[in-house]
Amino acid sequence: MPFRSSLANISAALTAGVMLLSSHPVSAAEDSLTERGKYLATAGDCVACHTTPGGKPFAGGLGMETPFGTIYTPNLTPDKATGIGDWSDDEFYRALHEGIGHKGEYLYPVFPFPWYTKVTKDDALAIKAYLFSLPPENAPRKPLKFMFPFNIRTALLTWRTAFFKPSTFKPDPAKSDEVNRGAYLVEGLGHCGECHNHNNLLGASDWSGKLKGGQIEGWYAPNITSDGKEGVGSWRQDEIVQYLKTGAAPGRGIAVGPMKETIHDSLQYLTTADLGAIAAYLKSFSKSETYKPLDTAQVDTASAGAGAYLSNCSSCHGIDGRGVKGQIPALAGNGLVTAAGPENVIRVVVGGLPASGGYAPMPAAGAALSDETVAAIVNYARTAWGNAAPANAEAGQVGTLRAKTSTLMLPSLASGCSKPEATTSLAAGINQAGVREALTGVKLTDMLQRIDDVLPKVKSSDPTATNDAIVNAMIEAYCPIVLADNTVPPTEKSAVLGSFGGLVYGQLNNIEANGSPKN
Known part of the structure; x- marks a missing residue:
C-alpha cells in the first residue's frame, strides 16, 4: 500500500x-x-x-x-x-x-x-x-x-x-468461479492496483494503466497483467502461487520492498485455493505492455556497465546472468530486472537482500560503488542476455534511492543493524550459544571453524527454523560486530557482512547435505 x-x-x-x-x-x-x-x-x-x-x-x-x-x-x-x-x-x-x-x-x-x-x-x-x-x-x-x-x-x-464511484463487485458470468474469486480479491480487498496501477499527479489510480505497473515509496510495482514479457503471462499458475505464498519462485524472482511486506503480513496466510484464484485472474487479465521490446543484439560488452558487472556481480550471477539454480537467482528473464522502472534493481544492488526462498543472501554490492557505476550495472543487466528493458537508470536516481535504502545487509551507524529477522527462539538460541562472543574479533579468513562451532547449537534451539531464518539471524548477530570493528573501513563493512552471510549459507547447505559442518 x-x-x-x-x-x-x-x-x-x-x-x-x-x-x-x-x-x-x-x-x-x-x-x-x-x-x-x-x-x-x-x-x-x-x-x-x-x-x-x-x-x-x-x-x-x-x-x-x-x-x-x-x-x-x-x-x-x-x-x-x-x-x-x-x-x-x-x-x-x-x-x-x-x-x-x-x-x-x-x-x-x-x-x-x-x-x-x-x-x-x-x-x-x-x-x-x-x-x-x-x-x-x-x-x-x-x-x-x-x-x-x-x-x-x-x-x-x-x-x-x-x-471515485462506489460499486460492489459483480461476477462476470463468462468467467469461471475461480477467476471471479481472484478478481474479487485482486480488485477488492487485495487492492493490488493501489501499487500496480499507474497514478496521476493527484495520487489517484489511473485505471487506464490498470495493473501495468506503478511507483511506490521509491520502489517499482511491476506489470502484473498477462503480458508474457513484463507481466505474468509466461508464469505457470503454480509459480505465481508459490511467489505469493513465499516471496520467491525459482527462475522468476524474489519479492522485495512493499511486496515483500505484503506477502509477510497478508498473502502468506491466504489459502492455496485463494492464491490460485488470484493467479488465475492475473493470467486471464488482458495483457498490456509498458514498453516496447528493444534491440539488444548489439549489447556493448566493453561498456562501463559490462565491466562493472563482471567485476562485482558475475562471480555469483554468472557471466551469462543465469545465476546458480536454487542458490543464486538468475538475472536473465527476471521480472524484477525487466520491469519498466529500474528502482527495484537499484535498491537491491545498493542494499542487498537477506536469505529468502532458499536463496543465498545478497551482499550490498553497490554500497561502496559510485552512483554512476551502480546505474551502469543496472542498465547493463536490464539490456543484456535478451533482457529488453529500457536502460533508464540514472546516477541521480541512484543517489536518491541510496539515501532511502536501509537493510540488514547494509550496516550503518544510522541504522545500528536494527533490522531484526530472527524469531524469538532463534534469538534466544544465539544468546545461549554465545554466538556474538564466538565471532567477535575473528577475521573472515578464520571464520569457518567458529561458524561450525555455533551452527549446531543455533539449529537445535529451534528445530523448525528454516535455513533462511537461521542465516538471517546469524547475519543480525554479526552485524553489530562488523559495525564496531574499526579495522574494517566503513566502505567495506557491507561487503564483510555479505561474505559472512555467504559462509553461513554455505555451511548450512553442507550440514543439510552431509549431516555435519564441513570445511
Whole structure:
C-alpha cells in the first residue's frame, strides 16, 4: 500500500492471534463470523497500516507519508472513545463502500476505499465483527499534517467527483468461479492496483494503466497483467502461487520492498485455493505492455556497465546472468530486472537482500560503488542476455534511492543493524550459544571453524527454523560486530557482512547435505 512504513515486526502480533473479548459464551455462529472476518481482514492487509511498530495490533497511529503531508492511521479497535466501538454496521460499511467516515466526513484515499468499495456488505460486516472481537485500546488519533488546501476534507469532493464511484463487485458470468474469486480479491480487498496501477499527479489510480505497473515509496510495482514479457503471462499458475505464498519462485524472482511486506503480513496466510484464484485472474487479465521490446543484439560488452558487472556481480550471477539454480537467482528473464522502472534493481544492488526462498543472501554490492557505476550495472543487466528493458537508470536516481535504502545487509551507524529477522527462539538460541562472543574479533579468513562451532547449537534451539531464518539471524548477530570493528573501513563493512552471510549459507547447505559442518 502506498506511503506505508516497513512493518516486518507486525506479523508476530498477527500470527500470535488476538484474544477475543466475551462477556457471554460465544456461539458457533459468532465464532465462525469473527474467524471469517479475521481472514478477510488479513486478505485486506489491514494490520499493516493500522499498527505502529511495536504497538498494539489495529490501534492505529502509523504515520503515512504522502506527497501532501503526513496522515496518521486511526484506531480500529472497539474502544468507544478513540476507536470504532460506537460505529453502527451501516456506518462501517459506508466507510468501506463510500469512503465516508463515522461523522459524515470524507475519508482520504490513503485508505483504499476505491478498492474496498467492491467488497460485499456481508464481508464488510464480517470484518467489523472481527475488529469488535479485539481488546479495546485507548489510542487517540494524531492530528493530520497536510498542507493547505489538502487539510480541508471538503476539498476532497472534487477529487471524489473526478476519480471515485462506489460499486460492489459483480461476477462476470463468462468467467469461471475461480477467476471471479481472484478478481474479487485482486480488485477488492487485495487492492493490488493501489501499487500496480499507474497514478496521476493527484495520487489517484489511473485505471487506464490498470495493473501495468506503478511507483511506490521509491520502489517499482511491476506489470502484473498477462503480458508474457513484463507481466505474468509466461508464469505457470503454480509459480505465481508459490511467489505469493513465499516471496520467491525459482527462475522468476524474489519479492522485495512493499511486496515483500505484503506477502509477510497478508498473502502468506491466504489459502492455496485463494492464491490460485488470484493467479488465475492475473493470467486471464488482458495483457498490456509498458514498453516496447528493444534491440539488444548489439549489447556493448566493453561498456562501463559490462565491466562493472563482471567485476562485482558475475562471480555469483554468472557471466551469462543465469545465476546458480536454487542458490543464486538468475538475472536473465527476471521480472524484477525487466520491469519498466529500474528502482527495484537499484535498491537491491545498493542494499542487498537477506536469505529468502532458499536463496543465498545478497551482499550490498553497490554500497561502496559510485552512483554512476551502480546505474551502469543496472542498465547493463536490464539490456543484456535478451533482457529488453529500457536502460533508464540514472546516477541521480541512484543517489536518491541510496539515501532511502536501509537493510540488514547494509550496516550503518544510522541504522545500528536494527533490522531484526530472527524469531524469538532463534534469538534466544544465539544468546545461549554465545554466538556474538564466538565471532567477535575473528577475521573472515578464520571464520569457518567458529561458524561450525555455533551452527549446531543455533539449529537445535529451534528445530523448525528454516535455513533462511537461521542465516538471517546469524547475519543480525554479526552485524553489530562488523559495525564496531574499526579495522574494517566503513566502505567495506557491507561487503564483510555479505561474505559472512555467504559462509553461513554455505555451511548450512553442507550440514543439510552431509549431516555435519564441513570445511
